[in-house]
Amino acid sequence: MARRKHSHRKHRLLGNNTAEAIVAVEGATSPSATIHKICYNDQDILSQQLTLKEITDWQAPPAHVAWINVHGVLDIALLQAVARRFKLHPLVLDDILNTEQRPKLDIYPDYLFLETRLFYYDSESMSVSSEQISMALGREWLLTFQERPSGSFEPVRERLRQGQLLIRQSGPDYLCYALLDSLMERYFQVLEAINEDAERLENHLLNHPSPEDLQNIHRLKHVTIQLRRAVWPLREVLNSLIRNEHGFFSAQTLPYLRDLYDHTVHFTESLEAIRDTLSGLMDIYMTSLSQRVNLEVRALTVVAMLFMPATLIAGIFGMNFNEMPWLKDPQGFWWAILMMLGIAVAMLLVFWRRQWLSSRREA
Amino acid sequence: MARRKHSHRKHRLLGNNTAEAIVAVEGATSPSATIHKICYNDQDILSQQLTLKEITDWQAPPAHVAWINVHGVLDIALLQAVARRFKLHPLVLDDILNTEQRPKLDIYPDYLFLETRLFYYDSESMSVSSEQISMALGREWLLTFQERPSGSFEPVRERLRQGQLLIRQSGPDYLCYALLDSLMERYFQVLEAINEDAERLENHLLNHPSPEDLQNIHRLKHVTIQLRRAVWPLREVLNSLIRNEHGFFSAQTLPYLRDLYDHTVHFTESLEAIRDTLSGLMDIYMTSLSQRVNLEVRALTVVAMLFMPATLIAGIFGMNFNEMPWLKDPQGFWWAILMMLGIAVAMLLVFWRRQWLSSRREA
Amino acid sequence: MARRKHSHRKHRLLGNNTAEAIVAVEGATSPSATIHKICYNDQDILSQQLTLKEITDWQAPPAHVAWINVHGVLDIALLQAVARRFKLHPLVLDDILNTEQRPKLDIYPDYLFLETRLFYYDSESMSVSSEQISMALGREWLLTFQERPSGSFEPVRERLRQGQLLIRQSGPDYLCYALLDSLMERYFQVLEAINEDAERLENHLLNHPSPEDLQNIHRLKHVTIQLRRAVWPLREVLNSLIRNEHGFFSAQTLPYLRDLYDHTVHFTESLEAIRDTLSGLMDIYMTSLSQRVNLEVRALTVVAMLFMPATLIAGIFGMNFNEMPWLKDPQGFWWAILMMLGIAVAMLLVFWRRQWLSSRREA
Amino acid sequence: MARRKHSHRKHRLLGNNTAEAIVAVEGATSPSATIHKICYNDQDILSQQLTLKEITDWQAPPAHVAWINVHGVLDIALLQAVARRFKLHPLVLDDILNTEQRPKLDIYPDYLFLETRLFYYDSESMSVSSEQISMALGREWLLTFQERPSGSFEPVRERLRQGQLLIRQSGPDYLCYALLDSLMERYFQVLEAINEDAERLENHLLNHPSPEDLQNIHRLKHVTIQLRRAVWPLREVLNSLIRNEHGFFSAQTLPYLRDLYDHTVHFTESLEAIRDTLSGLMDIYMTSLSQRVNLEVRALTVVAMLFMPATLIAGIFGMNFNEMPWLKDPQGFWWAILMMLGIAVAMLLVFWRRQWLSSRREA
Amino acid sequence: MARRKHSHRKHRLLGNNTAEAIVAVEGATSPSATIHKICYNDQDILSQQLTLKEITDWQAPPAHVAWINVHGVLDIALLQAVARRFKLHPLVLDDILNTEQRPKLDIYPDYLFLETRLFYYDSESMSVSSEQISMALGREWLLTFQERPSGSFEPVRERLRQGQLLIRQSGPDYLCYALLDSLMERYFQVLEAINEDAERLENHLLNHPSPEDLQNIHRLKHVTIQLRRAVWPLREVLNSLIRNEHGFFSAQTLPYLRDLYDHTVHFTESLEAIRDTLSGLMDIYMTSLSQRVNLEVRALTVVAMLFMPATLIAGIFGMNFNEMPWLKDPQGFWWAILMMLGIAVAMLLVFWRRQWLSSRREA
Ligand SMILES: [Mg+2]
Ligand SMILES: [Mg+2]
Ligand SMILES: [Mg+2]
Ligand SMILES: [Mg+2]
Ligand SMILES: [Mg+2]
Ligand SMILES: [Mg+2]
Ligand SMILES: [Mg+2]
Ligand SMILES: [Mg+2]
Ligand SMILES: [Mg+2]
Ligand SMILES: [Mg+2]
Ligand SMILES: [Mg+2]
Ligand SMILES: [Mg+2]
Ligand SMILES: [Mg+2]
Ligand SMILES: [Mg+2]
Ligand SMILES: [Mg+2]
Ligand SMILES: [Mg+2]
Ligand SMILES: [Mg+2]
Ligand SMILES: [Mg+2]
Ligand SMILES: [Mg+2]
Ligand SMILES: [Mg+2]
Ligand SMILES: [Mg+2]
Ligand SMILES: [Mg+2]
Ligand SMILES: [Mg+2]
Numbered sequence A, B, C, D, E: 001m002a003r004r005k006h007s008h009r010k011h012r013l014l015g016n017n018t019a020e021a022i023v024a025v026e027g028a029t030s031p032s033a034t035i036h037k038i039c040y041n042d043q044d045i046l047s048q049q050l051t052l053k054e055i056t057d058w059q060a061p062p063a064h065v066a067w068i069n070v071h072g073v074l075d076i077a078l079l080q081a082v083a084r085r086f087k088l089h090p091l092v093l094d095d096i097l098n099t100e101q102r103p104k105l106d107i108y109p110d111y112l113f114l115e116t117r118l119f120y121y122d123s124e125s126m127s128v129s130s131e132q133i134s135m136a137l138g139r140e141w142l143l144t145f146q147e148r149p150s151g152s153f154e155p156v157r158e159r160l161r162q163g164q165l166l167i168r169q170s171g172p173d174y175l176c177y178a179l180l181d182s183l184m185e186r187y188f189q190v191l192e193a194i195n196e197d198a199e200r201l202e203n204h205l206l207n208h209p210s211p212e213d214l215q216n217i218h219r220l221k222h223v224t225i226q227l228r229r230a231v232w233p234l235r236e237v238l239n240s241l242i243r244n245e246h247g248f249f250s251a252q253t254l255p256y257l258r259d260l261y262d263h264t265v266h267f268t269e270s271l272e273a274i275r276d277t278l279s280g281l282m283d284i285y286m287t288s289l290s291q292r293v294n295l296e297v298r299a300l301t302v303v304a305m306l307f308m309p310a311t312l313i314a315g316i317f318g319m320n321f322n323e324m325p326w327l328k329d330p331q332g333f334w335w336a337i338l339m340m341l342g343i344a345v346a347m348l349l350v351f352w353r354r355q356w357l358s359s360r361r362e363a
């Protein structure tokens, strides 16, 4: 649980005050923040870094799509310059800075604002970390904001550079779709990794159930909860985008959004299936563990019983009566020992018949 | 869990790039892909294999319904030819190739695109495998795409060949219904097979509960989850088809669709009933198993107690006091043995009365 | 589970082919099928059996309500004659023959088609069997189809014969209501029988919990599931009827339908209450059973402990030391026995104080 | 469960036949049924008993609100006179007589008909009994029907007599609200009583868990289920009343209805909270009980182990070897005893360290 | 459970009678009630205490926003003066006095009335106490009512005094938002405190599970239930406010309300996550505790078994046969002791191999 952090309030004051006074983010020195711009149409493509000044003065070249990506530790001054240039609402700025938002869509007259999350799964600790990715989609530009360079947008940049016709001929709406799609791709990668871990866990469980397995089941369950919390609102977001009441998406791009929506539905269902599996594993673990201890206690009890008649016989022949059978017989001792063994063997047979010794019921 | 595979991303790249560049499917050599065509109206019927070239040049004979079925390992070139000929959207092609889609309906101006799943139940391993079946329904033609020849469409072909009036006089919409209906037929066959396995399992459970039963319960549960995941979206698809906002279905066919919808509702309810039964079996298993071990441990404890007084008596007469009763009595030893037996029998009576030895409570 | 049968597909082929070819029902020889007709208005009432020929030629007497009831093993030829005469859709015929339908309402231009179920509860086996009752409500006639003569419509026939004004002055819509109401009456009878069985079960459980009780709880639960599956769709059907968009019901009859709807709501709630009770019984059973075994094992353990000090003392005085206290004392033996008894009594006191022997906690 | 009775069908025949023939209620002699009338406006108030004849001839004094309350064992003839006088639908009469209705609202052109329930909680048996209260609200009059005189309407009568302005100046709609409000008041009284019992139960459970507690938890749960079944439909009724499509409520009264609706919402939430608490108590009970038995068995086992080494030592010195250490030593016996004690004490120390003797884990 | 109090009925009589007669609140002497007023626009700001008389005569200065805050123990006379001055409905007054309301929104023509709750979390007892905060939002004024001075509004007062432009230029709607936002801030603080306690609990549980942990889990669960009961209706309230059908909120303030709504959604999801975690902890606790006792009992049984063969051997050599091996051997005794030790060691090895002694499975 230590991994989760409700750092929600980190930038709250800023949010309400953005328009008037900038409160420095706690201990934030942000030297590595960078702004990267790609301008393209089906004819040409231009890619460059932007400085604070350049962003303020920047004019979009006509008939081009402009994609401006901000990443690295957030630099308030830089961010505000971007916000001023593209006339973003103070609340949008607040949401970008507050990196624990749930996915959502805000509709403003001149742009759509989207919050999404990117997940990194660590198979070692069976936990996910996540990063917030914010997008603002205007009529001619797309802004994206990442906490750190993640490489998750690289396939899209590659397609732009390679001059793929569909993306180069389309507007920023298709670019937005392509980025969301590459994000969804990452979700499925995480899902597959979890699925493999769950399978490994199942095998381990069936062969050598251990308390660690219990903890791992809990960890995987926790991961599925986190993913679900990110994907369900994303599904709603896509649903709103598809309705397209705001008109930011062209008719050509809408089928692609619908396809992406299908992916989120598929994703949530696969997630539910993994959750069902994990619940099943939990049941198996509980049953097999308690069953094993029960069987062991029974086995121990059975062994204890084998000694009882023998101990009784020894006691009987240890009694001090003047006249007792066999005592004077030179073979008497061995007859007694034989009797002890005979009874033990007979009991073993009975127990074996009742399957109290067999391992057949060991889960 | 090893059976499930999230091969979702197999053809993703293709999906986005179809219009421009074909990326070869991983290791796919597809010599066995075949295209089969049936053209019919109430007068005549023509059935033939088509080659890549023929499909490209093919013109529908006027006033006929054309049913083109593609099956076998998918041949990208062939598929693209079909897609080009019938003007299918790149995303449709992508969905056909990605064989892990959930059932859905996409509405395009000139055709409806349906994804469905066909299930094969293996009673041996109590697991299902499934195959994707895609359909595109135009105004005058129906395209169907199968992963491999399954024989599930054979009854419909038979009805066409035999010249059944209703199907031969109707358009491709009724053909589409008839194929969906034959698919649903298969679902009920799977359901009955599961039901029989569940009954066998119940009998086994009540007579000889074993850990294998637990695994089998889990397997059947898993199968019901998979079926549910396929049927629920199919139900939604049929619901959309019935609303018929797109007008692809004639008024004559709609009641048949409604009937099919009833079948899916019936199917999901029967599925829920099986799930309830499986949950009940789980409870019975847990109870009977833990109850049985408990009773065995009690039985062992009871037996142990029978020895205690005897062992004590032996100890007492083994003490070394100078004066002890019975020691010098020639029958003393036998009196002691009698006392041991007497107490054991008395205890047995008490236990028998309290039903601690009766098997009445053995579940 | 053996009671449930997914005989869904029994008549499927027939369903699709009705208009063209009749496929004989598996092994169905149907000599006992009968058609019975009652024609009435507020003036007169006529009741008679109909033959196949009569049903074909039959004309409704003007200004009368005609109720035609078909029951007994279904005779395909007869049924088709009825269907032809009243212009029933082939799918309706299919539904009537397929006796595992869930309750539903199909709206056709000239008639409403209703499917309902009638239940028979067998208190001996704590199971229900059920029968399908189909109804077609036209503007001037009502058709009813039963699997076998059930007597459930007798009270309505009685009211007709006795000339009750309300029913004799009303149209077939009120007759349809009256039949549905008599059906609902039967549902409540079943509910009361189940309720009594649940109470008996509860009493048995609190006094003598046995594994049979567990099975009976499961049986009753299963029955409630079956009833719920029949009543929930019936509730929807009534809800549609009340909306009366089709105009088959007169304003006078609608309040009666609403009253009937209230009954179904009441029924489902009572059903839920019984299910809650059954879940509670399950909990009590599990707790009391495991608690009882636990207490027994503890009691046995306590008794075992009473012997330990005595056995130790016997062992001590059985040691072979040259000098040991009391050995030569003529009363030594009795002192030792007294010590054994004394310790056992002291332990009994301690256990009694800790309530380890009291039966107070025996559930 | 014996308390619940599905006496639903008691008056069914009557319901359908009311207009024509009166079937006597089973064994109902109803001498004590009384009709009481209060007529008031802001000027004067008149209160009197009515006979059968008076109710038939009765005319409402102009510009007054008339409240007619029927209570005591129901007298069919009297009730029918009332029904005739106020033109109540036969189904309304049927509902009034059938005292197991769930709360509901029926809208008739000239009056609203409401069913509600009044609860009596018996803290002794932790059970509720309930009574049906029916109301018919006309434009100028309000009819109320109770099973027996309950005193729950007394506060409202008091306000009328004292001449409280709001109620005396308002119409029968406000009177109806006031009666419903006084009913809701009773619900909260029941809730508080349950809550106190739940608290007492919790205290008892944490200190002296006993099987009676389990039964009491079940009883309280059962009561909450009964209350919920009455309040949820009442909530729906109020929701319909607030929409006021029928216009029986004045604009002045509507905010009061909304306030009452708030109370029902609050009530259901408090009920859910009590249910959560009861579930929690169940968990605590199960855990503490099984935990306690487990700890006792462990304690007994620990004590048993203390005897084992001593018994072995006694056995060893009881062996009959010719040469054994200490046998001839006059202190030998005491050394042996000392060894027994020493080992027992050492084991006690180990167990005490491992907290196997501490009561710290006793829940 | 003793903390919760259904004091619902405390002021009921007052509620219905407010307009006519004031019934004194039980034992309420309210000397410390104070009314504080802040009047502001973007030019100036005036802050002062008001007396009963001043509130009656008070006129809002034109073109200013008036915020009137009532806190401390409620003084009925004072409150009525406020209600009269601002024309509040008697039911509003009733709700303000009844401090156990659930959050809600009532829409009156001239003002909106909001109920909200403020929570105080006590980490010591893991419980929350709460206070009701009522607000009435008019076109030019905002009234707030607190049970006692809580300081939760201080940040907003500070922003007003500091002359922050956004709040000083906006109307009472923005002020209302700002206060709700500061309330929400407190909710997140409580959430973080609970989260930290849950983490501490988890650590304790994994290392030293104790029955106290169980109680603490229950306490935290109870707190989350209380928070959920307050936040869910608050979410609905905000949802209604956003729809703004009443027009009390300006277009500038609406995005801020939407942001606040996002916060409540985020809050409820985080709450659900904590609940999931608590359920997981419960599972771990149950498993680890029962597992631990099981393992201890097994360990004790294992130790008991080590003594059995030794005790049997001692018994055997204590038998009184005339001829027994080793008895006359001077080393006989030591051979016997060696045999005892040898068998014990051999058994230890077997147990160690089977991991019956290892602590690996200790959860
Ligand atoms: Mg924020
Ligand atoms: Mg925000
Ligand atoms: Mg989040
Ligand atoms: Mg969630
Ligand atoms: Mg899948
Ligand atoms: Mg699922
Ligand atoms: Mg599974
Ligand atoms: Mg795809
Ligand atoms: Mg797709
Ligand atoms: Mg699927
Ligand atoms: Mg069901
Ligand atoms: Mg069952
Ligand atoms: Mg059918
Ligand atoms: Mg059908
Ligand atoms: Mg069925
Ligand atoms: Mg059914
Ligand atoms: Mg219920
Ligand atoms: Mg109950
Ligand atoms: Mg009735
Ligand atoms: Mg009724
Ligand atoms: Mg009821
Ligand atoms: Mg009730
Ligand atoms: Mg609670």
Ligand SMILES: [Mg+2]
Pocket: D276, D277, D280, D281, E218, E219, E221, E222
């Ligand atoms: Mg609790």
Ligand SMILES: [Mg+2]
Pocket: D263, D266, E008, E098, E100, E101, E102
């Ligand atoms: Mg309240």
Ligand SMILES: [Mg+2]
Pocket: D259, E012, E015, E094, E095, E098
């Ligand atoms: Mg109130």
Ligand SMILES: [Mg+2]
Pocket: D259, D262, E091, E094, E095
């Ligand atoms: Mg109120």
Ligand SMILES: [Mg+2]
Pocket: E100, E101, E102, E229, E230
């Ligand atoms: Mg509350």
Ligand SMILES: [Mg+2]
Pocket: D269, D272, D273, E228, E229
């Ligand atoms: Mg709640």
Ligand SMILES: [Mg+2]
Pocket: A225, A226, A229, E269, E272, E273, E274, E276
């Ligand atoms: Mg969560």
Ligand SMILES: [Mg+2]
Pocket: A218, A219, A222, E276, E277, E280, E281
């Ligand atoms: Mg967790």
